[in-house]
Amino acid sequence: MKLFDVYPLYDVEPVKAYDSTVVDKNGIEYLDLYGGHAVISIGHSHPHYVKRIKEQVEKIGFYSNAVQNSLQSELAEKLGKLSGYDQYQLFLCNSGAEANENALKLASFYTGKTRVVAFDNGFHGRTSAAVAATDNPKINAPLNKQQDVTFLPLNKLELVQNELEKGDVCAVIIEPIQGVGGLDEGTTDFFQGLEKLCKDNNTLLILDEVQAGFGRSGQFFAHQYHTIKPDIISIAKGMGNGFPIGGIMIAPHIKPTYGMLGTTFGGNHLACVAALAVLEVIEAENLIDNARMTGEYFLSQVNTLPGVQKVKGRGLMLGLEFDFEVGDLRKKIIYDEHIFTGGAMNKKLLRILPPLTIGKSEIDRFVKALNNVLVAEKA
Ligand SMILES: Cc1ncc(COP(=O)(O)O)c(C=O)c1O
Numbered sequence: 018m019k020l021f022d023v024y025p026l027y028d029v030e031p032v033k034a035y036d037s038t039v040v041d042k043n044g045i046e047y048l049d050l051y052g053g054h055a056v057i058s059i060g061h062s063h064p065h066y067v068k069r070i071k072e073q074v075e076k077i078g079f080y081s082n083a084v085q086n087s088l089q090s091e092l093a094e095k096l097g098k099l100s101g102y103d104q105y106q107l108f109l110c111n112s113g114a115e116a117n118e119n120a121l122k123l124a125s126f127y128t129g130k131t132r133v134v135a136f137d138n139g140f141h142g143r144t145s146a147a148v149a150a151t152d153n154p155k156i157n158a159p160l161n162k163q164q165d166v167t168f169l170p171l172n173k174l175e176l177v178q179n180e181l182e183k184g185d186v187c188a189v190i191i192e193p194i195q196g197v198g199g200l201d202e203g204t205t206d207f208f209q210g211l212e213k214l215c216k217d218n219n220t221l222l223i224l225d226e227v228q229a230g231f232g233r234s235g236q237f238f239a240h241q242y243h244t245i246k247p248d249i250i251s252i253a254k255g256m257g258n259g260f261p262i263g264g265i266m267i268a269p270h271i272k273p274t275y276g277m278l279g280t281t282f283g284g285n286h287l288a289c290v291a292a293l294a295v296l297e298v299i300e301a302e303n304l305i306d307n308a309r310m311t312g313e314y315f316l317s318q319v320n321t322l323p324g325v326q327k328v329k330g331r332g333l334m335l336g337l338e339f340d341f342e343v344g345d346l347r348k349k350i351i352y353d354e355h356i357f358t359g360g361a362m363n364k365k366l367l368r369i370l371p372p373l374t375i376g377k378s379e380i381d382r383f384v385k386a387l388n389n390v391l392v393a394e395k396a
Pocket residue numbers: 054112113114115117140141142143192196197225226227228229253254
């Protein structure tokens with residue numbers, strides 16, 4: 018059987034990895050400044066993570082959600098404590114799209130309404146309601162287009178107010194910093210205004226922290242820069258450092274009933290231990306502070322690079338916007354300089370989403386490499 022060919026692939030095959038280094042099948046080492054779409058949070062193959070998963074799989078790797086699994090409560094406890102959301106409730110699933118799917122469904126159950134407000138350039142995943150709330154018609158099939166979603170520009174509170182006052186909106190879903198869309202973000206006034214409008218109109222505010230969460234922005238959650246408390250927070254990516262796990266954190270006023278949400282694999286023993294190991298390492302190695310400080314260092318180093326129009330993002334969720342499309346630049350950086358970087362919907366944006374463990378020396382290597390490529394291109 019052939020693979021269903023939906024991914025344009027780079028000609029590189031990683032066979033092992035440690036911390037921020039990826040090694041391909043020819044033994045070439047790459048600096049990973051992309052973390053496989055912002056997934057690697059504590060570094061590849063972190064010894065504590067490997068040990069925790071190995072020890073768990075030797076005991077029990079999976080049982081369904083029909084029996085007790087105290088690892089789930091341990092994870093909820095630890096996540097609540099580190100994120101500052103200890104009064105919230107945790108529902109576990111397997112990916113970012115699934116997290117948003119459950120968040121939107123829960124908002125609809127809670128409010129009894131059906132319409133969703135989402136934002137231009139937003140990305141929330143590729144399944145049913147999540148993809149319908151994603152501003153990209155190319156990945157929405159006719160089936161998905163049946164969902165009732167209104168897209169609005171960021172930072173236009175009056176437009177959100179007009180929609181919510183119509184009374185049929187169950188959820189406003191927003192990324193604290195847009196990932197795939199290209200690192201734009203709302204202002205603090207906008208986020209605080211959304212929080213109030215949602216409260217006033219019996220609409221739930223969903224913060225999609227799938228990419229920005231788990232310390233990447235330099236705070237546990239990027240929305241914490243705006244001192245708001247969403248009704249639901251969706252999480253995935255860095256949560257498992259590569260082990261598939263996602264979840265939603267749910268405000269206490271939203272009450273569960275049996276059967277309301279559910280999944281076979283969600284919250285299995287291995288996934289819980291992976292996420293616990295991630296939190297333990299984030300705490301022990303102060304990775305959130307590191308993300309903030311290394312991000313600040315990055316910002317101080319890249320302004321003078323030729324062709325850079327704008328530097329975007331926070332912590333280690335960063336982007337460089339050039340005055341040209343960066344597809345070829347990314348190829349040169351990977352094949353000639355051996356550094357992984359990312360692209361975005363905005364074709365002129367180079368995205369940097371490294372493990373939260375990197376420091377100044379990795380940034381210096383990147384800046385030097387980028388300079389080499391840019392100067393060689395100009396010559
Ligand atoms: C903000 C955001 N939400 C949701 C998703 C979907 O996550 P997944 O690919 O795990 O379904 C992504 C993936 O890039 C994302 O960036």
